[in-house]
Amino acid sequence: MDITQAIKERKSIRAFKPDPVKLELLKKIIKQAQRAPSWANTQPWEFAVVTGKKLKVIQEACVQRGAQDMQNSQSEVARPYDFPEPYISRIKKLQASESRGRTREMTKEDFEARFADNARHYGAPACIYLLVGKNFIYQDEGVNAWSMYDCGSVVQNIMLLAVNYGLGTIAQAMAVVYPDIIRKELGIPEDKLIALGIAIGYPDWDAPINKGTRDREPLDEIAKFYGF
Ligand SMILES: Cc1cc2nc3c(=O)[nH]c(=O)nc-3n(C[C@H](O)[C@H](O)[C@H](O)COP(=O)(O)O)c2cc1C
Numbered sequence: 001m002d003i004t005q006a007i008k009e010r011k012s013i014r015a016f017k018p019d020p021v022k023l024e025l026l027k028k029i030i031k032q033a034q035r036a037p038s039w040a041n042t043q044p045w046e047f048a049v050v051t052g053k054k055l056k057v058i059q060e061a062c063v064q065r066g067a068q069d070m071q072n073s074q075s076e077v078a079r080p081y082d083f084p085e086p087y088i089s090r091i092k093k094l095q096a097s098e099s100r101g102r103t104r105e106m107t108k109e110d111f112e113a114r115f116a117d118n119a120r121h122y123g124a125p126a127c128i129y130l131l132v133g134k135n136f137i138y139q140d141e142g143v144n145a146w147s148m149y150d151c152g153s154v155v156q157n158i159m160l161l162a163v164n165y166g167l168g169t170i171a172q173a174m175a176v177v178y179p180d181i182i183r184k185e186l187g188i189p190e191d192k193l194i195a196l197g198i199a200i201g202y203p204d205w206d207a208p209i210n211k212g213t214r215d216r217e218p219l220d221e222i223a224k225f226y227g228f
Helices: 003-009 024-031 052-069 087-099 108-119 146-163 181-185
Strands: 045-051 126-133 168-172 192-201
Touching: 003 146, 024 045, 024 126, 024 146, 045 052, 045 146, 045 181, 052 108, 052 126, 052 181, 126 146, 146 168, 146 192, 181 192
Parallel strands: none
Antiparallel strands: 045 126, 126 192, 168 192
């Protein structure tokens, strides 16, 4: 598949078919994605790839934990709590686009159901958890941002390669907000940061939640060109 086509087609998938993803295909994707650039070729990424019963246990434990206390995220990745402009407007625009076509306001029950779907990794048959050594990502000055940048590159490679092989993905902060659940189930040691989950599987294209695409800002708002 042409790279521009893969970029155009990639979007976050929030409903998957139950069909399993073959181990060999996941290995191939990760091996190819490893060509991502990284700071001094440090390749700070590691992956824990899970499917089947083990993943189901994690997904349902996350749903249960979320239902007990939605606000109680134990994410090991610093997240924003302050949303200045222009970011807050972009979030609001996204929320407005999501409610379009709905005949009524989102109720508390709708919100809880959406939260549970998110905690369940949208029911994906496989998940690639991204791990980073804490001794590298945490420096005296704070978080080593270059490593996060490197991880973003490899994650994007995974997501584009997935499209190439007929799969869909969603990068999910929500998949790793209860890292103790993942640690316990997979035996991941404390010195690894569980940075992100990439839910992966065959998209359910009939699901309304997978329809449409999310907007991007106009080019002149985000890029300036000099010396042309
Ligand atoms: C680091 C990261 C974390 C994300 N976490 C979540 C998440 O927990 N739940 C979710 O539904 N979407 C999550 N997303 C998906 C974004 O909402 C999505 O990428 C964005 O709205 C743009 O839509 P698109 O991917 O379909 O183009 C995450 C994306 C990134 C890059």
